[in-house]
Amino acid sequence: MALTLVLVIATIGGYAYYRYLDSGIDRRPFNVGKSRPPETGALNVLLVGSDSREGDNKKYGPQSQHLGERTDTIMLLHISPNRDNATMISFPRDSMVLVPECQGHNGGVLPAGIKQINAAFNEGGIECTARTLESLTNIKINHFVKVDFTGFKGIVDAIGGIEICLPKPVNDPKAKLVLDAGKHVVKGEQALGYVRTRYALGDGSDLSRIQRQQVFLQQVMKKITDGGLLTDPGGLNDFLRAATKSVTVDEGLTLERMLEIANSVRGMTAKELKGITVPTEPWPQDKNRVQFAQPAARDFFENVRNDVEVTKAPTPGKSSAPAVKREQVRLQVLNATGEEGKALQVADALAAQGFVVTQVGNATPTPTTAIRYAKKDAADGPAYGEAVAARLSKDKRTPVEGKVKATVSQPYTAKTPPAKMPKGPVIQLVIGKDWPGVRVLSAIPDSLKDKVVDTSTNPCL
Incomplete structure (x- = not known):
């Protein structure tokens, strides 16, 4: 959302408006450490949903105030070097992984150990989460975007709600979602309840909830890029204002940087966005937890790292004859x-x-x-x-x-x-012995194609 909001920033107002938006964004330091994966030309943005109960989020659990924040939603938005397709990679919150040594919220050192993946965020914040994901995937994370409950509602409301589809009636007091079966346009509390509900839909697992979240984000992307928002000055202004005050990002994600990224993905629409969950299997010590399935997860991360090549613009004065197929x-x-x-x-x-x-x-x-x-x-x-x-x-x-x-x-x-x-x-x-490998045409291997969530996925999950 933070990247998409600047697609048309230059056309809706002058410098003063541009700076007004910039001043509304909460930016934080992002120091992941010195030893990091190499740059590949791809853009990787860590997206997390925070369950903080501070401020306007107090009503979702006042007893949890001042107890930190957790994340049930951890995604890595991977945009190819060519900026012509995007893969939204979800990491199940119940995944048991090796969390590396991190700095805790109190400044102390958190020792490395096998933990549930969302413990990295709870104990060490966004930087520990990024360090954990980089150690697991060997994929360098360029930026982060964090959204809390109130911010999520504000963004959805600003774009006029999102259409969902329920396969059966839902009454989930925990997620505050009560709706009949069928299609609905949800805003505010209903939208938040839909992406939070777990036990009332699907098989009750976090994996099932992840699929619904990916379908929801597909609908958001479609609403922004294909739904007329970018040609509606009033609606666009509401969206931009809501988005800038709803997210927390890293200090490197300036509006200038966002605009640079947005210009590079200007032609991308919802159909180029694919969602996939990291392959998992039951964790032997506790069947209610999962671990990354190997070699499927390892092969998938390798595919992401060996992404499609950057297409260079023709050199002035040289032939622009069609490339050999x-x-x-x-x-x-x-x-x-x-x-x-x-x-x-x-x-x-x-x-x-x-x-x-x-x-x-x-x-x-x-x-x-x-x-x-x-x-x-x-x-x-x-x-x-x-x-x-x-x-x-x-x-x-x-x-x-x-x-x-x-x-x-x-x-x-x-x-x-x-x-x-x-x-x-x-x-x-x-x-030769320095064989670099073959670039993949898609970050998602054939073995995972049936797990993809895209615009053709049945929304009634």
Whole structure:
């Protein structure tokens, strides 16, 4: 919400209004520590829902005043380096994880240990939560946004409410939600009750509640980007004012930074936002708790880190000819790492992305991965090689002229043969010991596709 609110800030008022909004945002220091994951070009924003009972939130439990704040909602909004899709990753509050050493609210040191994941926020605040997530995922968190009960209601009210769908009547005194089955437009207490209710809907688990929260945020995104809010000056002003006073963010998330981010995601709509919950399984010591399921969780985090590449703008004065498509590229994959089976593993990954792999084999060991084309293909070989380079992780590789001789080579059989064999040059991918890996087309692996929440998900959960 804090990022979306500035999409059209420059068009609705002058500098004074801009600064007025900026002055209404509560900003806090965000010192996660010195040892952190590397930058990848992606944008990762930690979103938490606070159950603080201070101030206007007192009515939700006066007995909990001055007892700190907890979070039942922990999400990581991951926006790809290309800024063309977003993945909303939810971490179940009941997950038992290794929380690293953190600084507590009283300034003391909290020792590392196995704890419920939301204990990091309760005991060490947003910085301990971020440090915990970075240690678990190896994904660098750039910013945070925190919303409490009152702030959440204010934002939903400012956009005119959100449509939900209930599969059955609900009467949940704990969440203060009483509604009949069917569709409803909810605001205020009803909206808050819907995202908080747990035992009255689904299977009563936190995992079921997470799905409803993701569906709700899909509806919020749709209302903002597709619902006419951005072309309604009055409604937009109400939304901007509500959003700025409803969130707490890090000091680095200035309005200038928000505007920079917002401009980069200007074309994104609700259909590009996908929700997913980290794969979990029952925790052996207590079946009411869960732990990350391996290797599914580890593979998922790796996919997020190896996100789609940044598309660079054409260099002035250079050709803007269409880029070579993956299905136009014939590819020979050679293993020069000495690791058995590496060529076939990489060939499968690239073939799944549309490349026409013709051969796999081995080559003399080399420390450096290279993309090569034949001397006779000097005219168009670089363009075809660039298509391969774009799918490798980390730093961009420049295709080079001249192929190496394979020590062993054999035909490759694709699981899904191409409809038509392309006629372009054969590109040679030599896998060195510094092999960076293949970039994924989606942060969500095929094994988790049925767990995705997006605009096509049935809202009656």
